[in-house]
Amino acid sequence: MLRFITGKPLWVNILFAVILIFILLFLFLISLDFFTRHGKTLTIPAVMNMPYSEAEKVLKDQGFDIEIQDSVYSDTAAPLSVIRQFPDADAVVKANRTVYLTINRAVAPAIEMPNLEGMSFRTAQLVLKQYGLKVKDTVFRPDFAKNSVLEQQYNDERIKPGTKIAMGSGITLILGSGLGQDEFNVPDLYSLSYSEALLLLQTTGLSAGAVVPDPDVKDTSNAYVYRQSPERFTYDYRFNRIRPGQTIDLWLSSQKPVREADSTHLNTNQ
Numbered sequence: 565m566l567r568f569i570t571g572k573p574l575w576v577n578i579l580f581a582v583i584l585i586f587i588l589l590f591l592f593l594i595s596l597d598f599f600t601r602h603g604k605t606l607t608i609p610a611v612m613n614m615p616y617s618e619a620e621k622v623l624k625d626q627g628f629d630i631e632i633q634d635s636v637y638s639d640t641a642a643p644l645s646v647i648r649q650f651p652d653a654d655a656v657v658k659a660n661r662t663v664y665l666t667i668n669r670a671v672a673p674a675i676e677m678p679n680l681e682g683m684s685f686r687t688a689q690l691v692l693k694q695y696g697l698k699v700k701d702t703v704f705r706p707d708f709a710k711n712s713v714l715e716q717q718y719n720d721e722r723i724k725p726g727t728k729i730a731m732g733s734g735i736t737l738i739l740g741s742g743l744g745q746d747e748f749n750v751p752d753l754y755s756l757s758y759s760e761a762l763l764l765l766q767t768t769g770l771s772a773g774a775v776v777p778d779p780d781v782k783d784t785s786n787a788y789v790y791r792q793s794p795e796r797f798t799y800d801y802r803f804n805r806i807r808p809g810q811t812i813d814l815w816l817s818s819q820k821p822v823r824e825a826d827s828t829h830l831n832t833n834q
Contacts, residue, residue: 639732700734706808707740744808769808
């Protein structure tokens with residue numbers, strides 16, 4: 565072989581080397597085309613919103629591999645349906661490409677209910693969205709704190725912060741509507757139990773302000789109102805007037821008080 569090479573003119577050897585390089589390069593390009601399947605492309609089908617079993621069959625029938633990339637929860641999508649895919653639909657890729665799917669969970673995860681009371685309505689909306697919850701309804705109640713969340717409810721009952729609740733649940737917000745324009749007589753809460761007083765205040769569009777129990781009161785549910793502010797009458801025995809949304813402060817005693825002189829009938833025509 566060496567004698568064959570050395571026995572030829574230099575230009576012949578150079579030409580032979582160039583031809584050999586071209587042949588090797590040609591063979592390399594052919595083999596590269598074979599191994600990479602150059603020119604053999606497929607279009608990714610759209611499997612968004614399909615049940616996972618159906619999406620799996622569609623992709624595998626067209627020669628794609630499948631991998632579940634993540635599982636999240638959306639209350640607007642069917643359980644175990646495809647909510648994201650990568651590559652996107654109609655993307656042109658090589659055969660045997662892996663398609664990554666994000667699947668909607670079958671069961672909503674449990675989260676802790678946030679504390680919305682005292683927030684503005686707009687802030688409460690943002691917090692609910694961050695927690696994956698939504699506003700089911702809004703109910704207005706007379707209160708000086710206009711558009712402030714007075715109470716948060718789930719299934720028509722007040723829900724405490726930290727309570728476990730399914731993501732996507734709807735929360736009803738009780739909002740303050742501001743002070744009403746109509747005035748009426750301050751209700752008489754004297755000798756009512758605390759729960760009775762709260763019920764009367766609620767039915768008249770009022771709410772309890774400061775609640776001051778006596779030292780011997782262990783349970784406010786068993787206590788009685790013996791003083792209120794504003795009082796029912798002025799110093800000259802005229803009715804005090806109040807508007808919806810205002811508050812009445814209450815003083816509570818463990819013993820039910822007895823009115824010494826019933827003044828509720830004084831000056832009722834004034």
